[in-house]
Amino acid sequence: MDCIFCKIVNGEIPSKKIYEDEKVIAFMDINPSIDGHVLLVPKKHYTDYKELDDEIILHMNIIKKEIADRLMEKLKVKAITFSMNYGDSQIVKHVHLHLLPNLIIKSKPEMTVDEVYNIIKPEN
Numbered sequence: 187m188d189c190i191f192c193k194i195v196n197g198e199i200p201s202k203k204i205y206e207d208e209k210v211i212a213f214m215d216i217n218p219s220i221d222g223h224v225l226l227v228p229k230k231h232y233t234d235y236k237e238l239d240d241e242i243i244l245h246m247n248i249i250k251k252e253i254a255d256r257l258m259e260k261l262k263v264k265a266i267t268f269s270m271n272y273g274d275s276q277i278v279k280h281v282h283l284h285l286l287p288n289l290i291i292k293s294k295p296e297m298t299v300d301e302v303y304n305i306i307k308p309e310n
């Protein structure tokens with residue numbers, strides 16, 4: 187399969203690894219959004235978060251905490267954001283979690299909370 191992250195997993199493409207076990211790998215993002223931008227990637231090819239099974243979700247969650255602790259301690263930051271893109275914002279179609287130390291997301295909503303709530307609230 188022509189997947190860039192599968193190639194990183196099997197060593198065909200080099201990466202700056204910061205963690206690896208039998209199920210997951212974490213490495214530096216090649217085009218970081220912020221200092222310390224790391225990607226946590228399951229070794230098995232899952233296209234997106236909807237394909238992930240409970241076992242790998244649990245494992246990624248455990249490892250996510252370990253890596254986040256290391257990033258925050260070593261980079262001496264007090265904040266971290268986790269994000270997983272899906273749909274048009276997911277460029278690499280091999281699921282991955284972004285770990286973004288010290289990233290503060292500030293964007294301006296266009297609707298009021300009530301307007302959005304009326305659209306997304308449960309129907310009954």
Ligand code: 5GP
Binds near residue numbers: 199217271276278
């Ligand atoms: P997405 O938009 O799919 O959530 O993010 C994909 C991320 O993968 C981007 O932040 C991009 O910089 C990173 N990326 C793409 N190709 C490579 C690569 O070959 N090596 C590494 N280390 N990161 C990559």
Ligand code: ZN
Binds near residue numbers: 189190192279
């Ligand atoms: Zn893949």
